[in-house]
Amino acid sequence: MVLPIFGAVVDGVLIGLAYGLVAAGLGLIWGVMDIVNFAHGEHMLIAMYVTLLASANFNISPIILLPVNAALMFVVGYGTYAIIIKKTMDGPVLGQVLCTFGLLLTIRYGIIYFAGPSTRTINNFVVAGSTTAYGISVSYPAVLTAIVSLLTIGLLYFILQRSSVGKAIRATAQDKQAAQVMGINTNRIYATSWGIGLAATGIAGTMIATHFPIQPNATPGIWTIASFAAVALGGLGSIFGAVIGGVVIGLVQNIGASLLDPSYQQLYVYIVLIVALLYQREGILNWVSDQ
């Protein structure tokens, strides 16, 4: 049973990088303003459906849609904060939880209302096929997804470290009052964080749609939970933490299915999530400011 484990490891890493990208998006929002986006998977679903429908109806390649979805999801994120989330910032945490929960329902069922509940796939993706080496098979779209995820994570890191926006974001995350004193418009920074976070998710969603069948009820939950678990594991400590967390989750899923009873595959992720939450260090400086 040695070889199957390697296959599981490879699969786990490939999808784990995508989990990492999505988790980075979630973690950015979470780290900067302490809001957990329960609708994260549903936001990803928006980008997925743009990809699915554009590809099916207009033959637009997902590659072209990468920047399109990134821009679109940036606007969606920015707008979501500016129009909705901002209003809950001064209220109780309950309000923020309810708000993103309401977004979950609205987005998911809105998509179902307009596009129907059926499962969709993309058939005409330029990159197709698979390869086998040393007894391990991988599909090209899966590899491409992992590569795009890595590049995007790198881009994210670069933005946060080098750009002035990134520095402003980190400053705000570290100390909101101080940032305001220094003239940073915190609301705009929050909105930008939402925009960047969801843009990252949009990129991941675009690639995922190329090689996974997407079903609006089942798909978002998987990604929301995976990204929660990844962030909980990696700690709000660094962007790379989110990525490593994502890879760990991918490995847990695949190795768990391979070695242990696959019927309980998702349960392993839930257990890891709970354990990660329980053993997280208290009082972490949030990850953005920790760079």
Added chain:
Amino acid sequence: MSGAVKFVSRIVDLQSIPLLYLIPAIFIPALALPQFATTYFFLNTLIYVLLFVGLGQSWNIIGGYAGQISLGHAVMFASGAYTTGILFIYYDITPYVGLLVSGLLAAAVGLILGALTFRLRYHYFSIATLAATLGAYVVFLQWDWIGGAVGLEYPLSQIGSSFSLMFSSRELYFYVMWVFALGTTLLVYQLHISKLGIYLKAIDIDQELAENAGISAFWYKMYAMGLSSFVAGIGGGLFAQYVLFIEPRILLELIRNVEFVLIPVIGGLGTVLGPIVGAVVYIFTREYTRTLLGGTQTGLSWVIFGMVLILISVYRPNGLIERRPAIGNIGTDTEETKSGIESGADDD
């Protein structure tokens, strides 16, 4: 928008009427409702309203008073449903006893969950409870002894027998649920005016401060969780006795967990009457929109619920009914008390 809400709440100023009058004023006339039910559908809706008043009160205890936003209450609900069902279907134990056992078992489950997760705060606690309920769903689906995915069916032959708590008359179910709703409301009322209630509120507002004042947050939260879970478990058992067929999906799906939260939140978190308002609003909307919109408008009712939730979170995060002040005579009309005692979570 908030102006309109204020206008309405001024008309319906429940704050000035003591709860001791309001509760019977609501519940006693309610007894007559079955007489006015011209359709079974209406009566069925009322039955679910009463059941969900109880379930809403259950969540109210832990979410409204203790401020712990649990997204996993369906686990206790399901535990109660299966306990009552299994005790009766497999072992012929009357549900009148089974319900009590269900409450206790669900309380145990809740306490274990609480023991594990109460050191987590705010979002972290919510995520952990969400993971717990999703995990429980997987486990229950695989668990053959309780029927697994296929579910458990009640023996129809037992309908009408004196110890089965299965009635052919729907009116009787109404009264059973009425007792449940009244009982849980009185329980929360008792909590509201008791020291426990004040301590829970204090923990909710500022846990550190409460701890410094000598209130053991953990044990009080556990107590609240135990109570809350006990009630949820009994509710689950009653649900099983009404529907007569239980399966993991209807007990543990995400929506079930959401309902526990929606109902007290819509009506008024941390208030005694909130879950009543919330249950009426939610259940009537749910049942009638399904009939009106279900066939032709896939999921539209949920889109609307989602938007309602967003609106509530922005304008009235504490629900339609404002909280009464926790402590005796602080019944002023200042904006602060009117807006409810907020969870101090965001003060960190």
Added chain:
Amino acid sequence: MCVTKESSGSHVVSRRSMLKITGTAAAVGLAGCSQSGSGGGDTFSIGALHPLSGDAAEMGSRFQDVVGAGVQAVNQGSDLSPLAGAEGEGIQGQDGATVEVLWRDHQGASDVARSEAESLVLDENVDMLTGCFYSGSTQAVSQVAEREGIPHVCGTAIGEGLTERGLDWFWQVPPHTGVKGESMFNFASDMNSEFNAGLERVAIVHQNGTFGTEVANSMVGVIEENSEFVQAPETISYDASSVTSLSAQIQTIQDADADIIVHAANVRDALIMLEDMKTEDYYPEMMLTPGSAYLDPSVLEESVSEHVLSGADFSNDMYNVHPPMGEYNSYAQENSGTPFDGSNIYAWGEFFTAVAAANKADSLDPADLQNALNSLSLDPYAAGLPYPVDFDDNGYNSEAFSFVVQADGGKLETVWPFEQAQDNVMTYPVPDWSER
């Protein structure tokens, strides 16, 4: 007289139910319809409980389409023969009573199914209940039927134990999963004897919901009875809503040297299975599914689903062997825009079994309908299905049979029984992925 009104949309809503829905019960007087339901009156009222929202909504909508066409065929008369109730306007056996179908959405939840069923029986006074596709909902509805003494004709749920619960008011029309399993393995056995296929080891993979679990149990039972086949590896299940990859399961199956894979799945995991098999460049000797997801248009339109074999009660070329089914299909397509497919054919049969009972019964009283159903003996095609309808003492249609179909270019072709297959239709052995 209450006339069914066709909407311009994709499904039929009777005027009376529309009025009930909008709550303006008083307005019923407009149409001169009797308020209190139709028992013994001039309308045969059927309460149909199906998933009209949620994951199966599109399938439910296709149910409504074909049943709507069926309602029209009965009420307006048609020359579809020998379809029960189709000749003459209305149901001839009930002096030309019209049929109406009141649709209710149970969303796949058994508690909702129960509430809606009770509303149909106690508020709408339907004469008969039909439904519900999902086993759990079917059980809950059949309980209501039993309590209230109203017949429940189920043509859309295929759980094996449904008729073994000692109910007097429940009948199941289609072949249950056990019968389907027998068909599937009789096919495999014939492949062994006719073509030396050498099939022996069977891998059963299923989603952990009700459908998957029930099917798996039936399959295990069939294999145990059949000494020709053995299960290898142990039954594999997975969580349908959260699975993202079945590679590990495929590896286990490969390691166990399985010849046949039986996969009970939803659409999403069916596609995942096929895609993952392609990535692994693996295909079993025989991919033999119990249908459902593998017969769904969303799966059939994908090239990976090519050549999959399924136990089914429908194929696109069955009309060659069952010409009346072809006429019914044309009628349904012309009148509703929706042709038959692997799922809605069950709804069609469910409806016409109900109509056949009404046609035969002395009156529309429950007891008469019950007698009619118990003594029903319909020739093939009379209930709109390719097999006869004749219920045994448990209420199960022992005449129902399944056949085996193969996906070819998005269409389903009958491959077994061999006599019912067209010439040279079957592709076996299935070519490797690289050769497709």
